[in-house]
Amino acid sequence: MRRRLCGWGRYPTVEAFEIEGEDLEAITRDVVLSRGLGRSYGDASLPPPGPLRVAATHRADRILSFDPTTAVLRAQAGLSLERLNRFFLERGYFSPVTPGTEQVTLGGMVAADVHGKNHHVAGTIGAHVRALRLRLPDGTIHRIDPASSKELFDATIGGMGLTGHILEVELCLEKIPSPWIVESSQLHGDLECLIDGLRQASGQWPFTVAWADLMARAGGNGRGILLQGRWADAAQARAEAPRRAPHVTIPCAAPRLMLSNPTIACHNALRMAAARRAPQTRLTSPQRFFYPLDAIRRWNLLYGRRGMTQYQCVLPWDAGMASYRRLVDIARRHGPGPFLCVIKDCGAAGDGRLSFPMPGISFAMDFPVAGGITQALVDDLNDHVAAAGGRIYLAKDAFTRREHFQAMEPRLGAWRELRNRVDPRRHVRSALSERLLD
Numbered sequence: 001m002r003r004r005l006c007g008w009g010r011y012p013t014v015e016a017f018e019i020e021g022e023d024l025e026a027i028t029r030d031v032v033l034s035r036g037l038g039r040s041y042g043d044a045s046l047p048p049p050g051p052l053r054v055a056a057t058h059r060a061d062r063i064l065s066f067d068p069t070t071a072v073l074r075a076q077a078g079l080s081l082e083r084l085n086r087f088f089l090e091r092g093y094f095s096p097v098t099p100g101t102e103q104v105t106l107g108g109m110v111a112a113d114v115h116g117k118n119h120h121v122a123g124t125i126g127a128h129v130r131a132l133r134l135r136l137p138d139g140t141i142h143r144i145d146p147a148s149s150k151e152l153f154d155a156t157i158g159g160m161g162l163t164g165h166i167l168e169v170e171l172c173l174e175k176i177p178s179p180w181i182v183e184s185s186q187l188h189g190d191l192e193c194l195i196d197g198l199r200q201a202s203g204q205w206p207f208t209v210a211w212a213d214l215m216a217r218a219g220g221n222g223r224g225i226l227l228q229g230r231w232a233d234a235a236q237a238r239a240e241a242p243r244r245a246p247h248v249t250i251p252c253a254a255p256r257l258m259l260s261n262p263t264i265a266c267h268n269a270l271r272m273a274a275a276r277r278a279p280q281t282r283l284t285s286p287q288r289f290f291y292p293l294d295a296i297r298r299w300n301l302l303y304g305r306r307g308m309t310q311y312q313c314v315l316p317w318d319a320g321m322a323s324y325r326r327l328v329d330i331a332r333r334h335g336p337g338p339f340l341c342v343i344k345d346c347g348a349a350g351d352g353r354l355s356f357p358m359p360g361i362s363f364a365m366d367f368p369v370a371g372g373i374t375q376a377l378v379d380d381l382n383d384h385v386a387a388a389g390g391r392i393y394l395a396k397d398a399f400t401r402r403e404h405f406q407a408m409e410p411r412l413g414a415w416r417e418l419r420n421r422v423d424p425r426r427h428v429r430s431a432l433s434e435r436l437l438d
């Protein structure tokens with residue numbers, strides 16, 4: 001069907017023919033790209049302007065096998081994380097790595113090599129993938145794993161769908177002691193304390209994340225809440241399984257004024273006050289802990305008709321606190337936003353050839369799209385990140401320029417060389433690949 005497609009940020013948009021179906025082998029024939037649930041923010045899941053054909057995989061969502069002795073799940077690439085969680089949580093298993101939404105597919109998770117709040121201990125999802133069934137750009141189908149096809153496997157993990165169409169994923173799930181999470185929160189008065197707290201917490205907790213208030217004034221700028229968590233053991237957990245929380249749905253794009261620096265400053269102040277009153281340690285559900293934003297369906301519409309972008313980068317440890325502070329100062333300099341800032345601790349890099357995380361601190365900041373202001377903002381942020389030896393996350397990006405990406409990615413040449421071998425004529429391509437990678 002001919003549609004106007006976009007990612008989660010609703011910028012940019014592209015006209016394309018979307019082919020849906022339960023038979024992935026059939027729908028990935030003669031398409032330029034596969035896409036999952038469109039939760040990458042920018043143009044990663046969009047074809048170049050065409051209109052061209054893309055495969056929408058979300059209806060190909062069957063669980064094909066599960067071996068309780070090895071905990072290895074084999075499933076079609078369109079299986080959503082929500083469905084996986086609904087089925088496996090009560091049976092004592094969970095995805096070893098989860099992003100901040102469960103509205104993603106296995107194929108999308110592998111193609112972006114997603115990371116979660118436990119990156120410092122568990123790495124990315126790619127570290128837990130045993131094998132893939134992949135339709136190569138030449139149309140042939142192969143089972144690939146790190147033992148038999150290491151180069152192609154590593155280029156596909158985090159390869160943004162550009163080495164072929166993932167048809168099936170074999171993923172080793174994590175056995176969990178209960179379906180409950182013990183969550184502990186701490187308030188910190190500025191960015192420097194918050195980052196110090198995050199580093200310390202990562203030595204003790206498997207799940208850590210910080211939310212920073214970048215609208216707060218002067219000395220308190222970057223104050224925030226540090227969340228830490230672990231699976232509750234059987235003695236700590238409640239007898240009954242956690243109930244799935246209800247959600248609300250945003251009906252249409254909000255007027256521009258709804259999200260502005262003053263409304264967000266007010267929201268942040270209320271959030272800090274509520275956190276001050278809340279108990280510091282509590283039992284909570286995985287849904288609330290991992291996916292708080294999923295409680296508001298279509299929350300991206302709150303950013304209005306022009307959409308939003310998320311800028312996510314990682315700055316290495318040796319860049320130091322002054323460099324982290326400089327990044328948020330640049331983010332605040334340009335106009336509206338950043339309205340949300342999430343900070344995570346990244347551990348060792350995985351084997352994915354274009355995978356995002358590397359040892360350091362990751363910042364994810366949300367901004368409304370505001371034409372030239374947004375381009376200038378991303379350019380300035382990228383100047384800083386490239387100079388500091390950091391890099392950006394392709395799954396979030398819509399504005400980075402090719403020169404910046406090349407400056408940040410010494411690995412690009414080797415990845416491109418592999419792509420030249422498997423797809424010299426660029427049968428598989430995306431708006432993102434034409435903007436940054438070709």
Ligand SMILES: Cc1cc2nc3c(=O)[nH]c(=O)nc-3n(C[C@H](O)[C@H](O)[C@H](O)COP(=O)(O)OP(=O)(O)OC[C@H]3O[C@@H](n4cnc5c(N)ncnc54)[C@H](O)[C@@H]3O)c2cc1C
Pocket residue numbers: 008033034035036037038039040041044045046057077078098099100101103104105106107108109111112113114115116117160161162164165166167293395396430
């Ligand atoms: C609220 C929110 C929170 C998030 N939190 C995190 C987080 O904590 N950590 C993190 O790492 N990411 C996070 N993300 C990003 C998200 O996890 C990734 O963008 C993920 O790739 C989206 O999966 P999807 O199924 O929607 O894929 P899409 O967005 O549809 O596609 C993403 C990429 O995967 C490719 N792809 C999809 N399916 C296939 C397939 N079958 N074969 C080959 N290629 C395929 C597409 O071509 C595209 O390049 C978040 C996103 C949102 C909206």
